[in-house]
Amino acid sequence: MHRESAVGLKKRFVSGAIWSVALKGAGAVLGLSVYALLARLLTVEDFGTYLLIISLITFMAIVVQAGMGKVALKLVAESLAHANPERAGHVFRATFSSIILVAMCTAVLWGLVLNDFVSLKAFHSDQMASLGWWSASWFVLLGFIQYFSDVFRGEQSFFRASLFQGTATSIITVTIFGCYYFLGKQIDLYIAVQTTLFATLIIAIIASGLLHRRFSLIGSIDLVPQSKLWPVAWPIFIASVSVFVSNQADLWILGMLASKDEVALYGAALRTVLLITIAPLIVNSVIQPMIVELYTKGEKQSLQRLLGATATATLVPSILLLIAVILAGDEMLAFVFGEQYAGGALIFTILCAGRTIAVFSGSCGQCLMLGGHQKALMLTSILFVTMSIVVALLLVEKYGSLGVAIAFSAGTALQNLTQAILVKQRMGVSTFASTAYLREKFLHNKKASDK
Numbered sequence: 001m002h003r004e005s006a007v008g009l010k011k012r013f014v015s016g017a018i019w020s021v022a023l024k025g026a027g028a029v030l031g032l033s034v035y036a037l038l039a040r041l042l043t044v045e046d047f048g049t050y051l052l053i054i055s056l057i058t059f060m061a062i063v064v065q066a067g068m069g070k071v072a073l074k075l076v077a078e079s080l081a082h083a084n085p086e087r088a089g090h091v092f093r094a095t096f097s098s099i100i101l102v103a104m105c106t107a108v109l110w111g112l113v114l115n116d117f118v119s120l121k122a123f124h125s126d127q128m129a130s131l132g133w134w135s136a137s138w139f140v141l142l143g144f145i146q147y148f149s150d151v152f153r154g155e156q157s158f159f160r161a162s163l164f165q166g167t168a169t170s171i172i173t174v175t176i177f178g179c180y181y182f183l184g185k186q187i188d189l190y191i192a193v194q195t196t197l198f199a200t201l202i203i204a205i206i207a208s209g210l211l212h213r214r215f216s217l218i219g220s221i222d223l224v225p226q227s228k229l230w231p232v233a234w235p236i237f238i239a240s241v242s243v244f245v246s247n248q249a250d251l252w253i254l255g256m257l258a259s260k261d262e263v264a265l266y267g268a269a270l271r272t273v274l275l276i277t278i279a280p281l282i283v284n285s286v287i288q289p290m291i292v293e294l295y296t297k298g299e300k301q302s303l304q305r306l307l308g309a310t311a312t313a314t315l316v317p318s319i320l321l322l323i324a325v326i327l328a329g330d331e332m333l334a335f336v337f338g339e340q341y342a343g344g345a346l347i348f349t350i351l352c353a354g355r356t357i358a359v360f361s362g363s364c365g366q367c368l369m370l371g372g373h374q375k376a377l378m379l380t381s382i383l384f385v386t387m388s389i390v391v392a393l394l395l396v397e398k399y400g401s402l403g404v405a406i407a408f409s410a411g412t413a414l415q416n417l418t419q420a421i422l423v424k425q426r427m428g429v430s431t432f433a434s435t436a437y438l439r440e441k442f443l444h445n446k447k448a449s450d451k
Contacts, residue, residue: 023159024282027167028274030174032336035271037177038192039264039337046189048264049125051271052255053193055248056118057139060110062244064103064143067237068095069150071229074370076154077289078296087224092151092215094224098233099147107136123255127189134193141200145169148207155214156289164207172199235374242381243365246388246415250408253392254401266401268337269344273325273351279314280359284366291363291370295427304429311362311433318359325352347405354409361416362431367423376422384415 039047072095079088115132119125128135145164152161176195180187251270254263287310294303325332329352330345368377388411395403420431 023162023167024165024278027162027165027170028278030170031166032271032274033174034170034177035268036336037174037181039268039341041177041180041185041187042189042192044264044340045260046127046192048255048260048262048267049127049189050192051267052123052125052251052260052263053128053131053135054196055251057135057142059241059244059248060106060135060139061143061146062237062240064106064140065099065147065237065240066102067233067235067240068098068229069147070236070240070369071095071233072147073150073154073288074232074292075224076151077156077292080155081289081293081296088155089215090224092211094226094229096147098226098229099143103140103143107140110136110139122252125260131190131193134197138193138197138200141197141204144204145200145207148204148211151211151215153288158286160207160210164203168203168206169196169199172202232374235378236369239365239369239374239378239381242378242385246381246385246408246411249385249389250392250404253389253396253404257396258401262401265341265344266347266404268333268341269348269351269405272333272336273348273355277355277359279317280363283310283314284363287363288366288370291367295367295371300428307362307367307429307431308434308436311360311431312435314362315356315359315433318356322349322352322356325349344401347401350402350405350409354412357413358416360433361420362433364416364419364423364431367427367429367431368419371423371427373422373426376426377419380415380418380422384411384418387411387414 035051038050042050072091075091075095076088079085079091111133115135116129119129119132149161149165152158152164173196176199177187177192251263251267254266287306290306291303294300294306326349329348330342333344333348334342365377365381368374388408391411392404392407395407399406424430
């Protein structure tokens with residue numbers, strides 16, 4: 001890699017990292033604040049139901065995207081890397097038109113058929129069933145926002161990508177829920193859902209307007225026929241669904257087989273454990289287009305250094321947080337959600353341990369997805385999700401939420417380790433964290449100080 005290119009890559013990484021750290025960090029804090037406020041504004045049962053609803057909404061938003069968000073990210077990044085903004089515009093319009101079609105079909109199917117089945121038959125919740133069309137509107141809008149964020153990331157607009165990946169919506173919701181809390185007012189589940197939907201609508205309108213100015217929503221898609229998009233999109237879609245299910249099926253199993261109070265306790269621990277994933281999320285949001293660029297150009301040595309260094313950098317805070325959870329997990333949960341949630345400390349610790357091992361494995365899933373190995377990503381994701389679900393169902397009757405936590409924590413760890421090994425075999429680079437990068441950085445700084 002030429003020195004000029006290396007310097008440019010470093011500048012883009014640093015610039016993207018600054019925005020991502022600031023906005024994703026703020027988004028994580030604000031998002032957790034929203035749940036902390038709702039834990040105090042809603043009854044424990046309503047809070048458990050809300051956690052199930054937002055989990056389902058996020059899942060359906062992935063369905064709405066049908067893998068097209070990551071396809072847009074990959075193809076927009078490739079087009080701009082080859083100085084072809086016209087093709088990037090065609091990619092945007094072609095993928096967006098596909099999402100609109102899927103969104104319309106999915107929303108109607110949910111409102112007429114799936115809502116009653118999922119709400120009443122699976123989760124035994126009349127409240128959830130009564131919010132059917134509200135939920136459909138919510139997941140369609142959320143799907144659009146997540147897609148827009150991927151397009152922003154593909155063109156390396158890291159500020160906008162990070163802002164619209166939850167942070168902007170959280171700013172609105174934490175403000176509204178904060179007003180309810182400080183005014184001493186209680187709310188019900190319906191107000192909580194409708195408020196979040198309102199915030200999502202506002203952000204979707206703003207994001208679409210900004211992208212329309214960059215890539216017009218109306219125009220030709222001749223350079224990117226649909227027949228070339230779907231073969232790339234469907235393995236990504238299956239893998240994305242599998243990854244999400246692996247992160248949320250534990251909550252769904254408890255929603256079907258346990259009380260909503262137990263769901264609330266487990267959900268509080270699950271939401272807090274997302275702190276472990278902040279650093280990897282920030283890194284992945286920045287390096288996705290860089291992975292495409294370096295792998296496309298065949299610069300494996302530079303890609304190896306990027307992956308190893310970022311994995312090592314994200315592992316350090318994850319280990320520190322795991323230690324804090326082991327020592328004071330009950331106090332952390334009580335501080336964030338209230339004393340009634342402190343009983344989830346052991347679950348919190350188990351989930352954190354699994355996520356820390358996943359962090360050690362680095363950006364393996366991103367490499368498989370963006371390096372042309374979508375089917376390997378899909379198959380490994382399906383395998384370990386299925387394994388986690390089967391083991392959880394075997395353990396839940398005897399061990400309850402603790403057994404579910406063990407099953408899914410182990411599944412998450414094994415899935416990421418396996419995918420990291422596949423990246424090494426198929427792409428010739430390692431995504432694992434390594435102390436070699438810390439030693440290299442230490443020696444570099446020591447030499448600089450000696451001079």
